[in-house]
Amino acid sequence: MSQTKSAFGQAASLDTEHAVITRNICKNYGAVEALKDLSLEFPRGQLTSLLGPSGCGKTTLLKIIAGLLEPTSGEVEVNGRLINGPGPNRAFVFQDFALLPWASVMRNVAFGLELRGMPKSEREAIAENYISAVGLSGFENSYPHELSGGMRQRVGLARALSVDAKVLLMDEPFSAVDEQTRRKFQEDLLGLVQNENKTFIFVTHSIEEAVYVSDQIAILLPRPSRVSEIIRPRALHGKDVSNIRRDPEYLDIVDQIWASLRSYVE
């Protein structure tokens, strides 16, 4: 553990600024050009949102960074190293949770560690910590079908946190949960970004959500998509969380983004 920490420390000192860099990414699905020459940098320890209309390639980009998809051309650098596949420095949170229906909450949360070959008692101790961190204490032995959508996504989040990856990739993690749960999640996410010292890459459809949780927002335009604009609502995060939604700056940024996106929405 301490070895990996110091390795991260070294990598960080090489390039303190950016945890993830994508350069000139192109991705074609047969004749469909999903991404074209997309370059983007993700500041370390911050949350970057990918925002854009449906079908513009947000999931595609996220999966390329995760190493789940090969780009047609271009490269992805994580902590100063080119990637060629999934790696332990990245963890994915899925829109549809991707839990094992036949496994308890405990086993699901510990599953990433199980696949890494960590002994049972050790991984369950770590999982237990994250289960209580996401507020699911007492549900260790429940099964996913016994939980609400919000609770299932907490399990997915705890699983991603427990492998201690420095980069967290989240594909519309809150889109399958109800509005109130969603707001609570957004607040919790702000706390996570502040306390966990991880880099978050967050895909969303919602302008309000992006402005609320992000340090940086990359706006993607429809196919073949590239970054059209980068907005940094960082200043908002110095302010009181409960007032952000009433802040004039927040409202301005939301308006500004809507202005640039509205022409792409029929």
Place this chain on the structure above:
Amino acid sequence: MKVGNIQLPGMSSLLLWGLIWEIVGRSGLTFFVPPLSEVIATLFSVIGTPAFLTALSETAYAFFLGVFFAIVIGVPVGILMGKNRLADELLLPWVNIFLSAPLTALVPVLMVLFGFGMKSIIITTTLFAIWIIILNARAGVKQINRSLVDMAKSFLATPWDAFFKIYIWAALPEILGGIRIGVIRAVKGVIIGQLLISIVGFGALFELYSSNFLMGHFWAVLIVLFAMAFAVSELLAYLERRVSYYAATR
């Protein structure tokens, strides 16, 4: 079963058919159908005899080994076909052909290849059961949620782990369904093997009883066979129901 508004207890249709059987038997319509009561009496007298016990053990041996091979070969092959396009395109036509082929016609070929003994009977049993097991395992894998596969990949699962911790479980409802149908086909396979290849086991008993017109004995052994096949298939159906809760949420 329901008559008018009255819900009859389960299995009442069996009672009705048993009654009809008894009446037809007593009417002396045909020697082929002795009364059910007589068949059952014969059943109890036959069941403890050494001839029956040898037949039972020979049949059970070939049956369970045949089913065992059908499962340990069929499930991995089906999963491989579901995962891998190339394997699927290579194997699917063959699986479909054998699924509907009159396998009985192949038995003489097996006898030439593997001799007249137990080996050929076991292989016949496997051949009857395996194709539907392959197809069902394949179908089970085909409908796995992509995210589960991505999840396993993103946590760097080895192919071994992916197979034993994800694919088998995700496809379990379909795999069990395939095994249940496969087991029923295996019963057919083992009896056909015993009749055609070497006259042993229950096949020998059927042969003996029917050529001596011992219809009571014939039916008694058939009932035992049906009951055993039914019990195995019900056990599998029960397991299937146990895992069906997650079929919807994969």
